[in-house]
Amino acid sequence: MSLLSESTPASNVAEYTVSEISGALKRTVEDTFGHVRIRGEVSGYRGPHSSGHAYFTLKDDKARIDAVVWRTSFAKLAFKPEEGLEVIATGRLTTYPNSSKYQVVIETIEPAGAGALMALLNERRLKLEVEGLFSAERKRPLPFLPRVIGVVTSPTGAVIRDIVHRISDRFPVHVVVWPVRVQGETSGAEVAAGIAGFNAIEAGGKLPRPDLIIVARGGGSLEDLWGFNDEAVVRAAAASAIPLISAVGHETDWTLIDHAADMRAPTPTGAAEMAVPVRAELVAALASHHARLSGAVSRRLDQEKKGLAALARAMPGIDALLQLPRRRLDEATTGLGANLRHAVGEKRRLFTSASARLVPSTLEAGLRDKRATLRHFGLHAEHGMRLRLDAARRRLDRVAADLKPHTLRARSEAARLSLVQLSERLERTEALQRQARRQRVDTVWRLAASLSPLNVLERGYVIVRDESGGALTRAADLSAGMPVTLEFARREVRTAVVTGDDAPPAPAPRSRQPKSEPAVAKPPKRRSKAAPEGQGSLF
Template sequence: MQDVAAAAGGTNVVEYTVSELSGALKRTVEEAFAYVRVRGEISGYRGPHSSGHAYFALKDDRARLEAVVWRTAMAKLPFKPEEGLEVIATGRLTTYPGSSKYQIVIEHLEPAGAGALMALLDERRRRLEAEGLFAPERKRALPFMPRVIGVVTSPTGAVIRDIRHRIADRFPVHLLVWPVRVQGETCGAEVAAAILGFNDIEPGGEIPRPDLIIVARGGGSLEDLWGFNEEAVVRAAAESDIPLISAVGHETDWTLIDHASDRRAPTPTGAAEMAVPVKADLHAFISGLNARLAAASSRRLGDGRRALAGLTRALPSIDMLLALPRHRLDDAAGQLGRCLEVAIAGKRRSFGELSGALSPSHLDGLLKEKRADLRHVDTRDRHALDAFLSLRRQRFERAVSNLRPHALAARSQEGRCRVEALDGRLASAFRLVQTRRADRLATLARVAESLDYRRVLQRGYAIVRDAEDRPIASVDELAMGTPFEVELADGRRSAIATGTHRSAGRAPRSRRSAATGATQGSLFEA
């Protein structure tokens, strides 16, 4: 043991602390691998940390390398990392002394070829399609003649100039341009915000609300058009209340916004052609309709005139229509004189007959006849009045005979007998009712006496009352020091509650209460 210690103490190996050794390794790794490109698959990605940094790993089939993307670099990435995506990371290697690990600090990140991007794009397309964002029934028809068109594109590119020129040539309308970046890391967020911003404009406000939206960009590679494949852009296009035309790239370029939009245009110029009709064609079409309307109206009037002429030829003339009425009028006029003469002769005969009936001799006969009728009626009425008066005299005499003294006495005796009989019946009935009521009252008195609480008090029970003479039924109402009154069979006593609450056990008989039965203590006479 001494030889080993001597050998260890006599060596010339440099001695390091842990911190010195970790720092030396960190400097060596950073100097040897100052700037590297690493290809691998993203593993363990859970999104940015609350600080904005992202931590994950790059792996292949045999090794694993920890990676970190600082917040400043995260905002500049052309696309966001996703779990399982194969990428090429550019950055520098370093170590983390706190856990003896080495890691790559990523400054730039790109997919490992177009194949990886296409796989990511296909996976995202299938996922959004499963949610129904690309369903045909969600798509709406474009307005035939929009008054205001909103364009989401770069304000400095050739795309907006092409759209303006094409719309000006076809049908000039009001254009609203929402400037956005059409490439880069902020492209997707700006395009989605522009679509939602157009939808948030209130109708009838200071800024007119678009009737149609065009999202346009020129051609480019898959990486250049990647911003239009982001999920936020697709969802904004699907949720837009305003019809939307997607004009991103050339005819062979496809992005996810093309599936979610209401119509896809092969080029931005094609989108302008879809948005508005050709004004000259509309003028020509309307002129053709006017010409057809004028020709149809002329033909209709000519046909009406010919039909009217044919109908007038079939109608008879005025002389023919009036010939028969005129003949009838002439016949009536010829017969009118003869008819008047016959009528006058008839009236004269009738007048002669009436004048003969009004002669003085005839009138004297009528007067004699009427006088005889009056005498007969007078005689009949006198006989009837005499008979009526005789009948009334007989009835009056009978009534007077009934009012004589002996008749009144007989009737009074009869009434007195009836009253005595009724009086006897009334006395019997009164005695019977009185007996029945007395029996019922005695029964109720016995029941009331059996229910009287004072009979219970005579058996040794008591009633406890408070200061307002109300019965106390619970020990909770008798706190210490509370005055109360105890009613026994032979009187009442005032007392004050003392002692403690006993919930179990049996109290002495002299202090048991029928009302409370729980509070135990001393009773002091007030």
């Protein structure tokens, strides 16, 4: 040791620990780049992590930088990151000492110009169009004269005043306003909630249900109108059971809600004109129709009167109409007496003929015949009853013979023998099935034992796990100072710490195996000499 210390030259360069150097670099980067705006393409974005944070990278054609959006900032983003979207991210640079990397902590994100917004808008439009939300078959006609109109807009802007003023001038109806923000990060969700809220109102309740909905906003840039391109707004407009007019922006402005609405108005004032007709025009048209109808009724009555008068002149007089019926009445009156006398004589003749047949001797002969017939049927019924009683008595004797004690014992013995035979067959069948199932279970158990990774450990292999219990299958997954768990055969577990000076190669993308299927690795060839009992060292 003395020779080594004598040969080492003295140096006046200060010594730093790794933590000191990492902290100094972190402070330098954060002080120098405390607030930056970075333009790049989003790469590797898979949505927010289970913790609520989002991790991805920003890249261009020559470099890339790691980016993170903390959970509190992610909830406030007006534009969420999307894979492949070019954005301008605002935040601060910092370092991550555990892996000697630097990253940008993003606070706000915005698309990189109108071109990116139009590309995103076109992609969203194509997606919703494929789902059929813009099809013409879904659109419904507007009511001719709605009694209640619901307006989804800002209650403080000039748009609602223009709509109310225009409706009052044309045809005053009940207007219900659902107040929302028409610009900003929450405008899309509020507009969707307003459309759904109007549809949720029940008819006949305290709050009147609208017959028509108007979604309105004044003009603005593409960014100002972006809330009306929100997917939730489009789906709410397409799902609305109440006819909906979209009046967003000026005539040259187009948003996705315009495609899903039942009617698109060039301006909010135009939406009010589409919603209700002009009352004065309706009154004038009604008066014109009333005058035309009155004139037509008068002319028709005059024509019917003239036709009736012509028919009256062509009809014969009353005397001419009653002449023939009067003659037939006179002829019938003349022959009525003779016909009545003839009918009475005919009835008297029929009565005399019937009374001749009703003498006592004839009636007594009829009674004797009926009594003879009755005696004949009585004898026949008695004979039939006697035959049926004899047949019933014979059947009863046969049943009584079957119910004798020796007959019952014979039948009972036969039934018992049949039951014993069935019981023996059931026991043999159950034994055979039990043996077959036991053989199948043994076969499956031997196959599972042969495929178990724990049997591999008996041949000298070992399973390496990280702190969370996941199996490590590559050397690239290990780093210096990393605690690991070694699982040997018979469930023997030891802990170890990786102590290698060589930095592992860059980790390749991998998919962690589930805990239920551990990976099996060969036992390490080198161990640390200074590892305490129960704890080993890799590399």
